[in-house]
Amino acid sequence: MRGSRFLFAVLGCALLLLTGCTGDSGRRDGTAGGAGESRPAPRDRDGRSTSRTGDFDKDGYDDFVTVDPQRGSGGSSGHVVVVPGSKKGLDAARATRYDDVYSGPLLRGDLDGDGFTDLVATREPARQGRKAEPGGTYEAVVMFGGRNGLGKAVPVAAPRRFLAVAVADVNGDGAVDLIDRGKGAQQKDPERIPGRIAYGPFDRGGAPARLVEQDWVAAGGGTTSGDFDADGFDDLLFTGSPPYAEDEEPGADAIPATAYFRGSADGPVRSGPPRGLDNGVEDGVLTPLAGDVNGDGITDLLVGGGGIASPAEGLDPGQLTVVHGAPGGPGTGRRNTVYSQETPGIPGDAQGKDMFGATSGTGDVNGDGHPDLVINTPGEDRAGRFTLLPGATDGSGPDPSRATAFDATTYGGRSMRAGVPLLDVNGDGCTDVVAETPDGLLLFPGGTGGFPAWEPELTEGAKAGLNERN
Numbered sequence: 001m002r003g004s005r006f007l008f009a010v011l012g013c014a015l016l017l018l019t020g021c022t023g024d025s026g027r028r029d030g031t032a033g034g035a036g037e038s039r040p041a042p043r044d045r046d047g048r049s050t051s052r053t054g055d056f057d058k059d060g061y062d063d064f065v066t067v068d069p070q071r072g073s074g075g076s077s078g079h080v081v082v083v084p085g086s087k088k089g090l091d092a093a094r095a096t097r098y099d100d101v102y103s104g105p106l107l108r109g110d111l112d113g114d115g116f117t118d119l120v121a122t123r124e125p126a127r128q129g130r131k132a133e134p135g136g137t138y139e140a141v142v143m144f145g146g147r148n149g150l151g152k153a154v155p156v157a158a159p160r161r162f163l164a165v166a167v168a169d170v171n172g173d174g175a176v177d178l179i180d181r182g183k184g185a186q187q188k189d190p191e192r193i194p195g196r197i198a199y200g201p202f203d204r205g206g207a208p209a210r211l212v213e214q215d216w217v218a219a220g221g222g223t224t225s226g227d228f229d230a231d232g233f234d235d236l237l238f239t240g241s242p243p244y245a246e247d248e249e250p251g252a253d254a255i256p257a258t259a260y261f262r263g264s265a266d267g268p269v270r271s272g273p274p275r276g277l278d279n280g281v282e283d284g285v286l287t288p289l290a291g292d293v294n295g296d297g298i299t300d301l302l303v304g305g306g307g308i309a310s311p312a313e314g315l316d317p318g319q320l321t322v323v324h325g326a327p328g329g330p331g332t333g334r335r336n337t338v339y340s341q342e343t344p345g346i347p348g349d350a351q352g353k354d355m356f357g358a359t360s361g362t363g364d365v366n367g368d369g370h371p372d373l374v375i376n377t378p379g380e381d382r383a384g385r386f387t388l389l390p391g392a393t394d395g396s397g398p399d400p401s402r403a404t405a406f407d408a409t410t411y412g413g414r415s416m417r418a419g420v421p422l423l424d425v426n427g428d429g430c431t432d433v434v435a436e437t438p439d440g441l442l443l444f445p446g447g448t449g450g451f452p453a454w455e456p457e458l459t460e461g462a463k464a465g466l467n468e469r470n
Contacts, residue, residue: 222287233263363431
């Protein structure tokens with residue numbers, strides 16, 4: 001059976017500042033300086049592209065967070081490390097490293113409604129370098145934000161195992177909710193656990209206002225959330241590999257690999273899935289991310305995967321499909337846009353294992369008032385690159401003719417990937433790119449004079465409490 005593949009990258013938050021770098025002429029709350037007019041901002045709350053939730057302590061600088069893999073494992077679980085932002089960029093001296101073993105997705109949202117962004121992660125039943133304890137279970141935990149940054153990890157108070165896969169305001173009441181996927185979608189699975197919605201607001205003990213069971217009727221995998229139809233309610237897209245082997249005929253009651261739910265005052269309502277989700281790769285499917293690529297205030301789906309030249313040979317050059325949000329739902333308005341290394345203007349050649357578009361994020365990095373698109377290609381030259389597609393000046397979306405690639409080899413790295421979504425860590429109102437490398441974190445600052453605004457600056461991993469990456 002093809003394994004479902006989570007690509008949550010290193011989750012931070014994109015500030016979609018659609019009027020460019022604010023400097024002293026604007027405010028970081030999204031209000032134009034002196035005008036009192038609020039900019040449109042998409043309501044993508046899954047932590048992958050949530051607007052204006054990057055700052056845990058409200059000091060005016062977004063904070064970077066990652067799961068630091070266990071030494072030598074190369075895996076996706078380990079310590080959670082938070083590196084605060086500052087006027088000078090990433091502040092390694094104030095970095096916080098959480099004990100225990102955690103995994104993603106890392107989700108951001110104000111769960112208790114106090115105005116501070118909180119962080120949600122999954123705590124695994126083992127400590128760093130130790131085996132799982134007998135009878136231990138995975139559990140969702142919340143690190144509540146405050147003036148001094150994030151607090152200690154507090155388990156989500158819910159009976160049975162609760163695993164948070166998304167944050168979303170699915171009923172439009174203004175409180176952030178947590179989504180639990182459940183376990184074993186197949187009806188025949190004796191250990192099946194239906195999913196749940198933990199409706200906010202939460203108290204500081206991790207207890208939600210109420211807990212409602214919800215059967216998502218979809219194969220296990222990843223979850224993406226956002227207001228893809230601009231109706232004021234967050235929607236949910238579940239993606240995963242079908243729960244049967246590739247050479248096995250699915251039964252009459254086969255579990256779908258994709259399920260889509262539109263938010264409503266009564267909670268999520270199942271609807272037809274968006275068209276064009278070509279997100280298959282050699283070993284499963286990729287979980288779409290979310291972001292506003294053209295600045296219309298409606299969240300779009302950023303769908304990695306696809307572009308498989310020869311599954312038998314495992315060739316996956318990759319491509320990125322943008323399924324545009326629209327009042328009728330994603331994919332019902334503007335036609336899907338597909339980008340690859342075969343797209344005119346985008347540097348590179350489509351080669352096996354490149355995985356162009358595996359993850360991507362949006363933000364205004366060059367300060368021209370239009371969202372830009374940053375696309376990761378983790379397999380490029382076996383080291384990785386990210387590509388910047390500036391937003392077109394007519395507001396139509398990313399402009400491949402002005403694309404620029406940034407390669408790991410250019411900066412002396414063995415590997416490099418841009419952390420997505422994107423952050424404004426230096427507080428100038430322009431989106432920055434924080435790229436993870438084996439040696440630490442490489443900051444590419446955004447700026448009105450171009451991108452990067454100055455030479456990328458390396459924050460050594462050891463100074464920030466990070467292990468050396470493979």
